[in-house]
Amino acid sequence: MAVGRTKSGGSIVPVGITQMSCVEDQRENVRKQLALIEQAAKAGAKVVCTQEMFTSQYFCQCEDHRFFSLAESIPGPTTDACCKLARKLGIVIVAALFERRAAGLYHNTAAIIDADGSLLGTYRKMHIPDDPLYYEKFYFTPGDAGQDGGFKAWKTRFATIGVLICWDQWFPEGARLTAMQGAEILFYPTAIGWHPKEKKEYGVAQHESWETAMRAHAIANGCYVCAPNRIGREHILGSDGKPVSKDGIEFWGQSFVASPNGQVVHRASVGKEEVVVVGCDMDKVEFARTHWPFLRDRRVDAYGGITRRFGAGV
Numbered sequence: 213m214a215v216g217r218t219k220s221g222g223s224i225v226p227v228g229i230t231q232m233s234c235v236e237d238q239r240e241n242v243r244k245q246l247a248l249i250e251q252a253a254k255a256g257a258k259v260v261c262t263q264e265m266f267t268s269q270y271f272c273q274c275e276d277h278r279f280f281s282l283a284e285s286i287p288g289p290t291t292d293a294c295c296k297l298a299r300k301l302g303i304v305i306v307a308a309l310f311e312r313r314a315a316g317l318y319h320n321t322a323a324i325i326d327a328d329g330s331l332l333g334t335y336r337k338m339h340i341p342d343d344p345l346y347y348e349k350f351y352f353t354p355g356d357a358g359q360d361g362g363f364k365a366w367k368t369r370f371a372t373i374g375v376l377i378c379w380d381q382w383f384p385e386g387a388r389l390t391a392m393q394g395a396e397i398l399f400y401p402t403a404i405g406w407h408p409k410e411k412k413e414y415g416v417a418q419h420e421s422w423e424t425a426m427r428a429h430a431i432a433n434g435c436y437v438c439a440p441n442r443i444g445r446e447h448i449l450g451s452d453g454k455p456v457s458k459d460g461i462e463f464w465g466q467s468f469v470a471s472p473n474g475q476v477v478h479r480a481s482v483g484k485e486e487v488v489v490v491g492c493d494m495d496k497v498e499f500a501r502t503h504w505p506f507l508r509d510r511r512v513d514a515y516g517g518i519t520r521r522f523g524a525g526v
Contacts, residue, residue, distance in 0.1 A: 228257030233444030261306040274456040283312035299329025308401035365393035391433035405463035434500035472500035
């Protein structure tokens with residue numbers, strides 16, 4: 213699939229997302245991820261996004277200081293390898309990994325790499341969860357707000373893209389602020405799954421809520437939304453060599469691409485390692501934003517209360 217043109221002169225941007233399982237060996241995870249990126253490029257993808265923290269297993273199932281050693285700097289070995297591959301293949305890569313910014317300062321980060329291999333910048337996850345087996349607040353500092361951080365969009369060779377990460381999926385403010393900066397495609401690198409004991413009772417509803425929230429972002433902002441998620445069941449071993457959770461987390465895969473009208477263009481499997489490549493029609497972004505002109509009709513004069521934690525002055 214090549215970059216094409218629509219009848220009205222717009223462009224078709226082939227976008228790839230990958231999903232894979234992860235093991236304890238970081239080098240093996242990176243090797244596998246680079247191979248999947250190359251596979252997506254061979255299938256025609258010009259912009260490829262990885263799942264969240266692809267270099268390691270999802271260690272946030274417990275609070276353990278030894279896992280800080282899994283982090284790396286940006287630029288660093290993994291982003292250097294991704295930059296080299298982006299330059300070789302002539303593609304844009306969004307690489308999501310665990311960043312060591314400074315001693316005691318760590319982020320859940322996505323590096324945005326243009327098709328010439330240059331590192332355009334980073335997005336640092338803004339919303340950090342703290343739930344059973346998702347103890348991210350122990351590890352990650354939220355991204356900085358303001359001029360040099362927060363929600364951003366990047367003009368790459370093929371499209372203007374925005375990146376948010378996993379827990380950010382549930383907050384419409386992040387999608388809106390990114391789209392307001394011109395993002396035509398929103399990427400959500402993700403690591404989400406079921407607590408196996410809850411799956412029978414809540415599993416279907418949990419997955420549908422997750423997907424519906426992001427499809428709503430596509431509709432409300434008139435853009436494509438792409439969500440690569442990991443697969444497999446992961447048991448994290450504690451310092452005593454025993455699993456910190458008997459059941460672990462069963463990641464539900466089902467990476468997907470939604471069009472600006474919210475329809476799922478393609479949904480991956482629950483448990484298969486694969487790449488998804490979808491041609492994103494930029495004319496549909498323009499069509500959505502002119503026919504459902506939500507950006508036009510926003511009452512920016514009436515939204516001051518959104519900056520409050522709750523209520524009107526409470």
